[in-house]
Amino acid sequence: MSEGAVKKEEKPRKFQAIRGTRDLLPPETALWNHVEQTAHAVFGTFGFGEIRSPIFEWTELFARSIGSNTDVVSKEMYVLGLQHDNPTGLDLAHRRETLMFMSVPSSDKSGIDIFTMQTRKFCSDYDAALGKELVYADVGTKVALKYLKDSISYLVDDLLEQTRAGDWQERFDRTVALCKQYLDLVEPTIALRPESTASVCRAYIEHGMQQLPQPVKLYYMGPMFRRERPQKGRYRQFYQIGAEVLGGGDAPAIDAEVIEMVMTFFDRLELQGVQLDINSIGDGNCRPKYVELLRAELLKVKDKLGPDSQRRIETNPLRVLDSKVKEEQSIIEKLPRIADHLCEECAAHYAAVKHQLEMRGVIYRENWRLVRGLDYYMRTTFEITAQGLGSQNAVCGGGRYDGLVELLGGPPTKGIGFAIGEDRLILSLQESGKAPAQQGRDVYIAWMGERAHATAIRAAKDLRKAGFSVELPPVEQKFGKALGQADKLGAKYALILGDNEVSEGLWTLKTLADGTQKKLSEPELIKELRKTR
Ligand code: AMP
Secondary structure (H helix, E strand, O other): OOHHHHHHHOOOOOOOOOOOOOOOOOOHHHHHHHHHHHHHHHHHHOOOEEOOOOOEEEHHHHHHHHOOOOHHHHOOOOEEOOOOOOHHHHHHHHHHHHHHOOOOOOOOHHHHHHHHHHHHHHHHHHHHHHHOOOOOOOHHHHHHHHHHHHHHHHHHHHHHHOOOOOOHHHHHHHHHHHHHHHHHHOOOOEEEOOOOHHHHHHHHHHOOHHHOOOOEEEEEEEEEEOOOOOEOOEOOEEEEEEEEEEOOOOOHHHHHHHHHHHHHHHHHOOOOOOEEEEEEOOOOOOHHHHHHHHHHHHHHOHHHOOHHHHHHHHHOHHHHHHOOOHHHHHHHHOOOOHHHHOOHHHHHHHHHHHHHHHHOOOOOEEOOOOOOOOOOOEEEEEEEEOOOOOOOOEEEEEEEOOOHHHHOOOOOOOEEEEEEEHHHHHHHHHHOOOOOOOOOOOEEEEEOOHHHHHHHHHHHHHHHHOOOOEEOOOOOOOHHHHHHHHHHOOOOEEEEEOHHHHHHOEEEEEEOOOOOEEEEEHHHHHHHHHHOO
16 A cells, blocks of 8 residues: 555544643623733723733742642643653653752762762753753753862862861852752743742743832733643632732821722623632741641541542641532631631721721621631732632632742732633633623625625715624625525624616615615624714
8 A cells, every 4th residue: 555545544533622721712801802802991990900920930930839738739730841641851850850959068978979969960950951852951050060069179179188287177168059949940940820829920020110100000801720620610720810019118098999999890790799718828927837736636636528628738737718519617616716816906907997898888707717728818808709610600709918029038918919810701601691692793795796896895984984794795796695694693784786786886785684774885884883883
């Protein structure tokens, strides 16, 4: 059999969108646009400006901010370069981590040998992996790698050869510290963003926004990526609309205004069944004591809890409060509540936020079980649920994160923000029939004949300029077929342009809903159409 024959028999692969991702198509995209336009409009009235940050960032940005032991970072992130299924990359990442945290006292000869040998081996393996394109590295990483090699050579070839006199000890410690700093910079992975708060804080620091009038109020919208188990309302590429207020203090009115803004946005969209839950989760002062108390109480009832909650007693006891497991509910209800354990400042802040919400007419429900899994969150937390979403009914999550900018190397900066799940927002709007109807074409131009074609092109141009949606068929059609096509496209009118119409200078406008026709001159046409808009 010839090669050609084999090729013929091979069926071309039919591609499908990757699991957890989907195409958004018309007419649904009209609703997405409506939602996004409304966000631009409403957020603008609250003085927020839009930020568009990159879709990928250094992995470390997310690891530092969200926490490397959270599910979002450890299991769900799409990491490029050192992929989860790239053994070379993973191995290098683990070895780098081990070296960074290795203690290297100058008195420990064998410890020094292990550190220097392993760092050298790390560098050469890293180079080899780069050569084979098994890992990704930018210029900064490559420079850091070079400096790392130089520092290790200095340590091994010069320092360790010297008699340990003078400021030897100091130079030794400094060189080891430098090696670790360079190892830290050999940060080779980039990740698709699982959320945007970290990116906004990074941008705030990078562009010196603390010099601007505070607070800086930013909003964003766009796709986020998490390798979660896909289901209704849960996707691997999903969209968030969010906002952050950075700097300028932590006045309770800031918290309340941010919440008021989301509620105004939902109100404008006529989102149904909106329920706002709020809570305060304290701060670094009072929360650790509460968490310990909670852990102690949970340990007493450990046997009665499911495996997830049992694990969380150790890793993150607050998250047990999130549990939806039916059998655990009566146990959780009896646990100590954070509201009773807030320090004076946090309690006063929480009371003031509630008062501010009342002043703004924002209706809320206090929910002591509402927590955020991440360490940097503090004080105000909130969540908004909406109708028609089943178990994935949270459309918005938000809270205060005063320590985050500092954690990312910036100046101490107060912060609060939220993220709305746009996919879920759209689902809820569709379920409650609040989606605006898709607009069909205004005018379908049924033309016949060469002269009519020229007139039709001019008419289409003028009508479009006047803001009407016009369908101009590319080839001549019989009138019957053209009218059928106009009907299928949901056009309101058919503009009939045949030789007669063109020579008379009177065009026929047919209203498709009732079949009535009118003869109109060219200038009358736009006037007539405007009347019925
Ligand atoms: P988070 O960033 O986890 O606080 O999520 C904020 C909001 O984003 C949630 O309330 C959801 O509405 C939405 N969201 C989070 N993860 C997903 C996902 N995998 N698919 C769709 N929406 C999501």
